[in-house]
Amino acid sequence: MSDELSSDQNHSAKGPPPRSDEAKVAPKAVVNRLSLYLRELQRIEQSGKETVSSSQLGKLLGFTDAQVRKDLAYFGQFGHPGVGYRCAELVAAIRRILGTDREWVVAIVGVGNLGRALLGYKGFRPQGFRVAAAFDSDPSKVGMSFGGVAVEPTTALETTVRERGVTLGLIATAAEAAQETADRLVSAGVVGILNFAPMTLSLPPGVSLVGVDLATELEQLSFSVANSQAAVATEQSDPGPGVAR
Amino acid sequence: MSDELSSDQNHSAKGPPPRSDEAKVAPKAVVNRLSLYLRELQRIEQSGKETVSSSQLGKLLGFTDAQVRKDLAYFGQFGHPGVGYRCAELVAAIRRILGTDREWVVAIVGVGNLGRALLGYKGFRPQGFRVAAAFDSDPSKVGMSFGGVAVEPTTALETTVRERGVTLGLIATAAEAAQETADRLVSAGVVGILNFAPMTLSLPPGVSLVGVDLATELEQLSFSVANSQAAVATEQSDPGPGVAR
DNA sequence: CCTTGTGAACGACTTCACAGCC
DNA sequence: GGCTGTGAAGTCGTTCACAAGG
The missing domain is CATH 1.10.10.10 (Winged helix-like DNA-binding domain superfamily/Winged helix DNA-binding domain)
Known part of the structure; x- marks a missing residue:
């Protein structure tokens, strides 16, 4: 699938200026x-x-x-x-x-090194994201608590997600478990997924996905260095020019 | 974007097609x-x-x-x-x-939740990145070891970076310390920085920067959901422009 | 003065469609 | 038949430059 949807129509023949009000989706x-x-x-x-x-x-x-x-x-x-x-x-x-003028309830699946870091991350709350649940399939982690959130068994995923009104899911599992985790999150009603597993996920239409792969980020840096494309990119996306000089 | 390096200037008026051979830098x-x-x-x-x-x-x-x-x-x-x-x-x-057909030696600064996750991350090594050092200003963390890497005091940054031939720096400090950390890494010879601190950095030309802000990633997801831009993109970040100078 | 908002020009990236090769 | 590489066409995003407002 392609990333964008076909949402808006565009079809102005030629003659009259296309007057489409509204609906110009932002790049x-x-x-x-x-x-x-x-x-x-x-x-x-x-x-x-x-x-x-x-x-x-x-x-x-x-x-x-x-x-x-x-x-x-x-x-x-x-x-x-x-x-x-x-x-x-x-x-x-x-x-x-x-859309961050309201509170989004998020759940984290996979309480390994990365999952714990996410559970302890202080930067989410002030921007409108509240971590309300964490899951891991390892029984020895269940019951532990990080950042004030108790780890639950993965088997409880669907019910807990529904009960707490979780809308976004954060995947920090191993690559092998990522797709199944995504499927379960979606079936439990989650509408957006932030995927940290180094794995391409496929999701049904209507569910949004953003992926962050740490190794991939380093590869971009490596390329950049190898080509001295100095530049400064502070975040993600966008091609921007700007080298400075 | 200025992908171009400063090598060639551009200034073709109009007439003849600008014939730039070679040098077509990849988008x-x-x-x-x-x-x-x-x-x-x-x-x-x-x-x-x-x-x-x-x-x-x-x-x-x-x-x-x-x-x-x-x-x-x-x-x-x-x-x-x-x-x-x-x-x-x-x-x-x-x-x-x-550029990942060779080994890049990286250092991590800031051994909080995120820094520890990075230290323990198994996905770097196979892609050509070897974490060779970790620094933290908190004395209670110095001496501890994560993922086989011992934490050193930040005061040792310059010497250790030089001694071990570190070329890439990973910043996982608080926002307040990020710029100073970047400056020190650069002065110690690092040529690329992956910044996780929620802070815009400015670096001298010649040093590459990639930024990943966890809250920002969630905001992108939030927007996407709020606008049902389904999309299945497994991408992750990307560039941004930056300041430089 | 300063600064915004915006059509128009420009350039960058993507898709099309097809010639050439296996 | 299946598949790549690539000019040409088209789309999308950025920069320019200026009219209009505080």
Whole structure:
């Protein structure tokens, strides 16, 4: 399957300007940068500044001012000419766009080194993600608690996920168990999966997937170094230019 | 993106087609997929298959056959018409391209939950990355050992990095310490950094950076779910631009 | 002045479609 | 028959540059 869906139609013949209101789905690269903007804005807000201009924000992240404005403009008009963007306002707007203005209940499957790190990670809560359950098939881990979450046997996955209203699943199992874990999470009602297992998953339409493979990330770095593509990429996705000089 | 290195400047006015030979640097998106192809190929090889066609490989990952062929063609001719690609051959070629046909020596700074997970991660070694050092500023952690690597005080960073020939640094510190850590790694000779701290880093030109922010990844998932952009992409991160200078 | 929002130009990436080879 | 490599066409994303607002 291809990644995008065919969601929106496009078919303007030629003559009249296609006036499609609304519905212009945002490029993935844009959404990626949105997270970066949010992170930076929260830091700026913390420092007491009330507003930022697109060029200031851009400079902090290595983007052009035009890029910043264009990105934000995909979702509405948040700026104030002559002033810039008010941090608090923009932070709220971006969180709304990303869907993190509400709380997402997440479950972690696989309590190995990585699963434990995720259970103990302090950065999720403030961004709207609450880890409410953890599962592992190893009986010796069941009953232990990490980051305030008790480990349950994998057999309890479906019932616990349903009972606690878990909507996102985080897979930190071995590659071999990843697909089955995904299937079970989906059947229990999870609508999005963040996969850390070095394995390609296939999911039914309607379920979102984001994958993070640690070895793969290092490979990207290796290539980058081997080709001296300096550049600075701070996060994921997006091709961006910018080398600096 | 400026994938170009600074080597050549561009400035063709208009007239004659710019004839840049050679030097067509691969799109970053392509390099990203290369890692995915590699992972899949290794699995296929393991299963005993000798060859794969672009359409088979594409189907496994959710890409079109043309995409797979085009991606590989950026780097040379690896296929055999009528046959497909020989797995072993292609695996070797991709590793060479990514630069993982040799061993990279890496160091991890910050031995918190995440740092320990990275130290214990079994997936690095087989892909060409050897973790040779770990540092933490907390004296109570110094001397402990994880994944066979002893934790050293951060004060030893420069000397140890140099002595062991570390070339890549992995930052798993708190956001506040990330920039200073990066600066020290760079000054000790590291040429690439994989940053897990939720913080934008700025590095001198010539040093590569890849960033992974766990909260950010979840935000992408959140957006995806909120917009039902199903998608099955097993990708992981990717680049971002960055500041430099 | 400053800064945003945006059409239009530009360039980057992807898909198509087919010639050539097994 | 099956399959790759690749120009050509098309789509998508970024940069430019400027009108309009505080």
